[in-house]
Amino acid sequence: MKQKLKVAVLAWAIGMTGAAAVQAETVRVAFSAEPYPPFTSLDASGKWVGWEVEFEQAVCKQAKLDCVITPVAWDGIIPALTSHKIDAIMSSMSITAERLKTISFSDKYYNTPAGIVGNKDDKFGATPDDLAGKVIGVQISTNNADYVKKHFAGKAAEIKEYQTQDEANQDLAAGRIDAIQADTIALNAFLTSDAGKCCDYKGNVADDPAVLGTGMGIGLRKEDTALKDKFNAAIKAIRADGTYDAFSKKYFNFNIYGN
Numbered sequence: 001m002k003q004k005l006k007v008a009v010l011a012w013a014i015g016m017t018g019a020a021a022v023q024a025e026t027v028r029v030a031f032s033a034e035p036y037p038p039f040t041s042l043d044a045s046g047k048w049v050g051w052e053v054e055f056e057q058a059v060c061k062q063a064k065l066d067c068v069i070t071p072v073a074w075d076g077i078i079p080a081l082t083s084h085k086i087d088a089i090m091s092s093m094s095i096t097a098e099r100l101k102t103i104s105f106s107d108k109y110y111n112t113p114a115g116i117v118g119n120k121d122d123k124f125g126a127t128p129d130d131l132a133g134k135v136i137g138v139q140i141s142t143n144n145a146d147y148v149k150k151h152f153a154g155k156a157a158e159i160k161e162y163q164t165q166d167e168a169n170q171d172l173a174a175g176r177i178d179a180i181q182a183d184t185i186a187l188n189a190f191l192t193s194d195a196g197k198c199c200d201y202k203g204n205v206a207d208d209p210a211v212l213g214t215g216m217g218i219g220l221r222k223e224d225t226a227l228k229d230k231f232n233a234a235i236k237a238i239r240a241d242g243t244y245d246a247f248s249k250k251y252f253n254f255n256i257y258g259n
Contacts (some may be wrong), residue, residue, distance in 0.1 A: 024064055024066040026068060027060070027065045027087045028067075028070045028085075028087045029068065029070060029087070029088045029089075030070050030086040030091060031052065031070075031071055031072075032071070032072065032073070032074040033071040034163075034166060038050055038185065038251045039052040039186075040053060048069055051248065051250075052090055052091070054247040055090065055109060055244075058238050058244070058247065059109075059231060059234045059235060059238060062233075062237050062238050062243075073163075074091070074140075074142075074163075074164070075140055075141040077091060078099070078219065082221065087220075088227070091219075092183065093216060094214075095108060095213045095214050096210075097210060099213075099219070103219050104220045104222045104224070104225075105219060105220065106218035106228055107235055108214065109216055109217065109218065110216050110256045110258065111214070112183055112184050113183075113204045113205070114143075114144055114147065114181060114184065114204065114205050114212055115181070115183075115201060115203060115204045116180070116202040116205060117179065117180050117190065117191065117202060118134075119198055119199055119200075120199060122178060124179075124202060125202055126203035127206070128151055128152050130202070131152055131155060133156070135157050135158045135178045136156045137160045137162060137171055137172060137177040137179070138159065138161060139161070140161040140163060143212050144181045144212075146211050147208060147212055148181055150208070151206075151208070160177055165180075165186060169196070172199060173195045173199070187201065218231050
């Protein structure tokens with residue numbers, strides 16, 4: 001009887017060990033704390049929703065990772081990663097040479113151009129000469145901010161930086177600035193809102209991969225190569241099996257992945 005009990009206990013212990021071994025790895029995935037529709041926003045119940053939320057769910061499921069959404073202020077999101085407060089960034093972060101000095105990235109998971117929006121009554125384009133004498137708003141600590149400083153400084157009357165894109169949008173709608181630069185999808189979300197009825201799209205800015213990057217990737221610590229491999233394999237898999245296109249079609253009528 002005692003021998004049978006020992007065998008039963010041993011079998012239970014082995015089973016528990018096996019269960020622990022297959023338990024999904026927990027990964028703290030950071031989104032920028034402010035809404036960035038249609039990629040991330042809070043619904044009426046306080047739940048995060050949007051294209052990037054569905055991407056996170058799909059890629060983590062494919063990689064068999066237990067991903068926990070962890071909102072972080074945008075200007076502190078890379079320090080939060082390098083200090084191990086979070087494990088990955090999925091927040092429409094461009095893969096740029098400057099960021100690659102500090103962190104690593106997965107393969108890109110989407111790529112769209114940047115553009116300029118201004119008041120409908122103001123007729124101008126998206127070149128430095130077009131924006132001469134204008135006050136341009138841009139979100140702080142973004143590749144768009146770097147672009148504006150590089151290409152429009154000396155032409156623009158002023159470059160105003162905001163903690164969130166929404167604050168820049170509000171100042172444009174209120175007439176306190178003349179133009180904003182951001183990703184074209186984020187700009188479209190603003191233009192189709194009630195607040196954006198004031199304004200229209202002035203055009204894409206000239207491409208500058210050194211500043212604007214080569215697409216959006218999952219930000220990771222340089223040493224987390226195994227996690228990077230898991231995410232890269234998962235991105236490839238959800239694109240191949242149709243999952244990526246299925247949820248993307250709910251938000252966009254074009255190929256967000258790019259070339």
